[in-house]
Amino acid sequence: MGLGSIAIIWTAFGGAGHFFYANSIDWMVRDALLHDLILAEGLPAYRFGGDETYILRAPLAYDLPAAAAGRIVGLYFADKLLWAWTATGTFLFLALLPFESKLSLRLAAAMVIPVVFSGMDIVGFMFPDYHWGAFPFFHAKLDWWLLAPPRVAYFANTTQLFWSPHHVIPGWLAAALLYRHFGSARATRIAIILAFAIPLWSPLTWLGAIPLLALTFIRREYRLFSLKERIGILALIPGAIIIILYLTLNATNIEFGATFDDATRNGQFAALSTTGKIVWYFVSYSFFLVVEFVVLAMLVRGAMAKVLFYASIAILALLPSISIGPYNDLAMRASIPALTLLCIATVRFVQSPDISGSGIRLWTVYLVLALGSVTAFFEFYRASTRPQWDIVESQNLVDVLHGSPEPHYMVKKDANFLGPIMRETSTIPRSLDYFYLCQPRHPEILARKPIAPGRQRGPLIPLGPFMSNTE
DSSP states (O other), rough: OHHHHHHHHHHSSSSSSSSHHHHHHHHHHHHHHHHHHHOOSOOEEEOSSSTTTTOOOOOOOOTTTHHHHHHHOOHHHHHHHHHHHHHHHHHHHHHHOOOSSSEEEEEEHHHHHHOOOOOOHHHHSSSTSSHHHGOOOOOOTOOOOOOSSSSOOOOHHHHHHHHHOOHHHHHHHHHEEEEEEHTTTHHHHHHHHHHHHHHHHOHHHHHHHHHHHHHHHSSSGGGSSSSHHHHHHHHHHHHHHHHHHHTTTTGGOOOEEGGGOOOOTOOOHTTTTTTHHHHHHHHHHHHHHHHHIHHHHHHHSSOOOHHHHHHHHHHHHHGGGEETTTTTHHHHHHHHHHHHHHHHHHHHHHHHOOOOOOHHHHHHHHHHHHHHHHHHHHHHHHHHSSSSOOOOOOHHHHTTTTTTTOOOTTGGGOOOOOGGOOOOOOBBBOOOHHHHSTTTHHHHHTTTTOOOOOOOOOOSOOOOOGGGOOO
């Protein structure tokens, strides 16, 4: 009952269902995608000038159940069903966590941890050389506190749930199932299913889960697999190939590279000498790791199988070096399974006196969690204080993207090798007049109003000795 209530309340503050303010940048896209899946006869297609037809290229497992029901009940109720679907996934995650059955203060603290779990973003944000040590506005998104490069952020559980539940729910479930069954014969079967199912939800989350799922295979030699397991693996391979081919259509159009090369967004970094750039990068990189997970990991070690725990730490330590997408979506999403395992270790640590004791180590963990909870508080504050807006029943993905094909979501139908074998589908026209049909407080209207420019953030380290003499 308690876990169900947490799941219902927690997800109600997110974007699904539009009960409170939905973070406009992401939820306008999610709403439009749900609209198009309900409207289209098959895979949604779009036309941009002339006869160029683009098809939707996106993982759709999160949206499909609500979209299927939406063909009967309409978009408004489909949005409410999407919330119910989100709450169900969140409840399953909470139900898989190692909560004790005996009521205690430690149990109460442990049940709060999944909601408030985060890196100490407020510490990074208020570091003297960032934002001049000023406390952020309550509407701020604290997860983005590091001044690139590296351009990287590890999102809090609540941030992920409110902005992108389709990425976080499969990562949560995969990590929780892996924790519960790691080392057992059942773990291999679960890993096989997860390895083929997660890409339907989030390919980037899948990239972070694969190394952890592979551990279950490494611990068992292939000759020890049962005949049923071998047949199951072979049967899933054809479907997996089709899924991967679809999700990677024209993927070369998506930004990819090392985070050290991400200098165009930061003029201060570009002005440094080569030595200065190297110092900036590695000091910022190290500081990010310490603030986001290293301190907590050192405190809760011993609360999980060593191989699983240290594999998660290794993933989190390496991810900031690589970037995929304009905002390094790889780090944001591929970190979810590993961060979830760290969250689970923290839940177990708090409830286990034999591991945590009752002294300074336990209270230091509480302090780290309290600092991390500021990020979750900011997300709840934004959701409850900004004006709620309803889903727009006539806005499609083309409208949200302002009439331009976005390579993250669309590919030319005739320019990919799967095009000839895809079934024909009717194109979705763009016919929305924002100012005539949208509510005055809708984000599409507000986005067109001028906003006050933000302040320039300062560097993390003193840069005087490393500044280039070129003018």
